[in-house]
Amino acid sequence: MSSIAISGTSLPRTGLNATPIPPLADSDRKPLMKKDVSADHPTWCPGCGDFSVLALYFKLIEKRRIWHEKIMTVAGIGCSSRFPYFVQGHGAHFIHGRALPFASGVSISRPDLHVFVFGGDGDAFSIGGNHFSHTARRNIKMTYVVMDNMVYGLTKKQTSPTSPIGFKSKTDVWGNFDRPINPMKQAISSGATFVARTTHTNPNHVLAMMEAAMDHNGFSFIECLSECVEFYEGAFDNSNPRKGGKFVEVPKEHDITDEYAAYRLADESAPGNFGIFYKVDRPTKNENETKVISDHRAKVGNLADWQILQKSFDRMK
Ligand SMILES: Cc1ncc(C[n+]2csc(CCOP(=O)(O)OP(=O)(O)O)c2C)c(N)n1
Ligand code: SF4
Ligand SMILES: [Mg+2]
Numbered sequence: 001m002s003s004i005a006i007s008g009t010s011l012p013r014t015g016l017n018a019t020p021i022p023p024l025a026d027s028d029r030k031p032l033m034k035k036d037v038s039a040d041h042p043t044w045c046p047g048c049g050d051f052s053v054l055a056l057y058f059k060l061i062e063k064r065r066i067w068h069e070k071i072m073t074v075a076g077i078g079c080s081s082r083f084p085y086f087v088q089g090h091g092a093h094f095i096h097g098r099a100l101p102f103a104s105g106v107s108i109s110r111p112d113l114h115v116f117v118f119g120g121d122g123d124a125f126s127i128g129g130n131h132f133s134h135t136a137r138r139n140i141k142m143t144y145v146v147m148d149n150m151v152y153g154l155t156k157k158q159t160s161p162t163s164p165i166g167f168k169s170k171t172d173v174w175g176n177f178d179r180p181i182n183p184m185k186q187a188i189s190s191g192a193t194f195v196a197r198t199t200h201t202n203p204n205h206v207l208a209m210m211e212a213a214m215d216h217n218g219f220s221f222i223e224c225l226s227e228c229v230e231f232y233e234g235a236f237d238n239s240n241p242r243k244g245g246k247f248v249e250v251p252k253e254h255d256i257t258d259e260y261a262a263y264r265l266a267d268e269s270a271p272g273n274f275g276i277f278y279k280v281d282r283p284t285k286n287e288n289e290t291k292v293i294s295d296h297r298a299k300v301g302n303l304a305d306w307q308i309l310q311k312s313f314d315r316m317k
Contacts (some may be wrong), residue, residue: 031065034058039088049200049226049236050080053118053147056206057087063207064214072113074103076128078120079154080147080226097128100135100144107142108286114214115142122152125161125181136219137191138285143213143220146183147200149228150235157231164270167232183223184266188259188278194220195262195278200227201240202247205274212276218284239271250275 037058044050061071071089075081077096084091094102099117107115124132124146135144151169152158158171161181168175187195194216198209206224213220225236237243250273255261262278300308 026065026067029065029067031062032068033062037061037068037071037088038086040085042086043082044079045230047227047229048079048153049149049228050083050147052200052203053080053145053206053224053226054083054086056203056210057083057116057118059207060210060214061089064211066114070113072103072106072110072115074099074106074115074117076119076123077154078123078152079228080118080120080149081123081154083118097123097126097131099123100128100131103142103144104135104138104140104285107140108289111286111290116214117142117144119144119146120153120160121146121148121150121162121183122158122160125183125186129161129181132186133190136187136221139191139193139218139282140285141218143210143216143222145210145213145222145224147226148183148223149226149232150180151228151232153228153231169231182266183221184277185263187221187223188262188266191219191282192221192278193218193280193282194276196221196276197223197225197272197274199225199236199239199247199274201225201236201242202274205247209276212279216279218282236271239274245271247271248273250277 042051042054060066068089071087071091073084073087073089073091075083075093076099081093081099084093092102099119103115103117106113148162150160150162150164150167152160157169159167159169159176162183163169163176164180165177166175184195184197194213196209196213198206200206209222213222225239227233227236238245239247241247248271250265254265256276256279259278265273265277300311
């Protein structure tokens with residue numbers, strides 16, 4: 001379909017010289033339902049926890065009226081990272097561990113979008129560990145949901161950075177003896193301004209955490225336990241009341257602005273607490289960069305981007 005740009009919006013044309021059809025006002029648009037936003041049939045194993053996270057993302061899109069052109073779903077590589085394939089909207093299935101730098105560029109250059117990043121524990125804390133720390137400390141506005149199954153699923157059962165001590169895998173046939181990363185502590189210490197924990201077995205809670213994260217102005221991180229039924233079955237039974245476990249919410253009296261209290265919560269042994277551990281406001285990199293750009297633009301007499309660039313090139317001559 002050809003299109004024409006009017007006041008920054010792309011309007012569809014029905015023929016070469018046809019009058020552009022004005023876009024519908026947001027209030028006249030119908031919320032997108034699962035059938036409107038589900039793409040390819042998910043190729044996860046039957047029973048995989050990732051199905052539940054995807055279903056709740058669809059719910060979020062419907063409930064918060066995120067339009068097709070505003071959906072931005074980024075991922076790295078892994079079973080969980082196949083996520084953008086299954087969403088009918090903009091997105092990228094990027095390089096293993098490199099989803100956050102890609103998402104950072106999108107977030108900073110497109111302030112009208114809320115970028116969602118989904119991925120696995122290996123993607124986030126092994127190969128992508130450095131990007132995790134730097135995106136968090138820069139407080140770049142986006143929501144990062146790590147679907148933690150405590151194993152490498154796609155590559156068929158290697159030890160991941162969150163695998164518990166004693167976990168037997170193809171890389172640790174004798175049982176893992178390396179101390180696992182605690183994603184919540186890692187997020188808080190790296191400077192994430194919103195840190196929450198949930199589990200795929202509690203759909204209402206997953207949706208509530210995604211909504212709160214989306215409303216946060218900054219880097220919002222959610223550790224979502226998501227069972228790999230193929231290579232780590234039963235890993236989260238202790239937090240699932242249907243399997244005899246206990247789902248314990250963050251205590252009501254917890255102060256979410258208290259960093260040390262958040263650490264103490266994060267330090268509790270498995271299955272731990274679920275809910276928002278930490279949430280504070282700090283200027284985002286998005287805001288800081290926008291200010292630098294507008295200050296500079298004002299200084300150079302509000303020249304167009306290409307004129308500023310030309311001036312820089314001229315200085316290099
Ligand atoms: C640069 C690079 N290194 C290694 C791999 C192989 N690889 C693909 S996915 C993956 C780990 C997946 O584990 P995780 O991120 O926890 O996702 P899951 O499959 O468990 O959802 C690895 C090591 C790769 N694709 N690219
Ligand atoms: S291997 Fe595990 S993580 Fe991957 S789709 Fe199957 S159950 Fe899910
Ligand atoms: Mg994993």
